[in-house]
Amino acid sequence: VLYFPKLKNDFEFQKNKIKLFSRQVFITEEVKDIVPEFLMLLHGVIDSPDIPLNVSRSFLQADSNVKKINSYITKKVADKLAELFKNDRKAYEDKWSDIGLFVKYGAISDEKFYDKAKDFVLLTNTAKENFTLPEYKDKVEGTQTDKDGQLIYIYTNDADKQDSFIQSANKKGYDVLLMNSPIDNHFISQLEQKLEKTSLKRVDADVADKLIKKDDAPEHILTEEQTAQVKEIFDKAINKPAYRVELESLHPDELPVTVTMDEFMRRMKDMAAMGGGMGFYGNMPDNYKVIVNGNHKLITRILNNDNTDEQAQLAKQAFDLALLSQGLF
Incomplete structure (x- = not known):
């Protein structure tokens, strides 16, 4: 039984909150060789009859059953998230503020998890609207493709501080994503690697006219x-x-x-x-x-x-x- 803890703020990462049992007998809280790294932030218990009562770390590292458990946990978490997204998207979106950090962390650190998560990872814009990756591409492709055919996603990591830039971008019809979690810089790089002909620019990286290069640049009036x-x-x-x-x-x-x-x-x-x-x-x-x-x-x-x-x-x-x-x- 594993669950996503509520985070009071994005920096309260508490690991070692998963307890390992074998046939209802407590074994250890050191589960990093059993649980994938990105799921170490979860809380809960794991009870497996395949783990001996007297277990050492070297055993956990070498045992084939442990590797199977590791893969199984990754698959189980991904399948459960996919099921929630499919069956009750509103409930999933309501929980995104709590689970989004974990999903992004998993997508960055585990290739197999990303292959599943790409269908239910969400992008949130400054209007607090949520989109899947394909949905967001459809939303902005018409207005945010540059003259070279590159799709530009614009984001902010501080909507209050960068408000004037966001307003300028919105006036040009551009949508701005909210990317303000501690791992979003890494997640942004991941998206650029995975999404074809797509780049991300922070909204204050340039003036609105230059964020997305178009052919209709204003004429320069100065000599x-x-x-x-x-x-x-x-x-x-x-x-x-x-x-x-x-x-x-x-x-x-x-x-x-x-x-x-x-x-x-x-x-x-x-x-x-x-x-x-x-x-x-x-x-x-x-x-x-x-x-x-x-x-x-x-x-x-x-x-x-x-x-x-x-x-x-x-x-x-x-x-x-x-x-x-x-x-x-």
Whole structure:
């Protein structure tokens, strides 16, 4: 009898909560050689007549019956989840906040479990709607396929902090997934490996116009000379080596300045912070891109201002507001 415990928060991983019995006689709580790693977070009991009463760890590692039990438990859990999803999807979705972490963990760590879980793993968007993998592909394929035929899933790991980016994406008709569990960085990588021609981008990885590359980019209204002038103004106003200024041709309604971090680098640093074996990236300094919307009226106002101090002040204010929206100020 195994069950998914309720997690008070995503970081309360309590292992060694499964007790092993043989013919109703308690054997041990050390079941990591019997229970698959990703199911060690479950609670409950296992009673097997195939386990001797006097058992050692070396026996558990070598015994063929133990390996069969391991495979059986994986299959049993997957089958039970599939049954619940099929027979009562609403109840399954109601439980997803409790079981989703386990399902994703299993999909990442066990190939056989993924083969089954791909039919009942759910993706949740910021509107709290749930979708299976095929359902979500059908939902966004028409609007979130880039000019090269790559399907882009957009996600947030902090809907409150990234609200302005989410709103900008929604205005363009894009859907945003909620990926805020401790293992979602790893799950995202898993999805990119498994789903054909599909990439995931965090909603604040770029401005909305650039998240998904299309052929209908707005025309750049600045001349090369004006572009260089604006870049120089912002470089001097910011005066921080970690922030690289780039001018982009964006819709005039987009923000005048946006600060982003490269998707790959940010993801590697997040995984390093979670102990994902990416320590090299975790030690690298943060670097950001400052995207200046050359088509915004504020940039025109800066260019038309002959007072260099006021130009710098306007540029710095726009930059500070961009930092504030990212929680970087």
